[in-house]
Amino acid sequence: MKKTSEPPSDELRPEYRFDYKKARPNRFADPERRQRLAVVLDEDVAQVFTTADAVNRALRALLEAVPPTAARQRG
16 A cells, blocks of 8 residues: 655744743853854955954944944944
8 A cells, every 4th residue: 555645835834933921041051152253255355354353353443434424333
């Protein structure tokens, strides 16, 4: 006898549904890491700015050279 297979469904099974209202922060996570932001640089830019410190220094210098905006003044 041949098995009949159902087409795969895009819906998750009930046991895999996650209730985000009951979620709590991970107490073992490094709190400093939560505030970091990962950005992917293009290859040519990554060749010039090889470290996170180099990128941050360049961006801070750019921020000082550009007139302040309302959004930056609030921060």
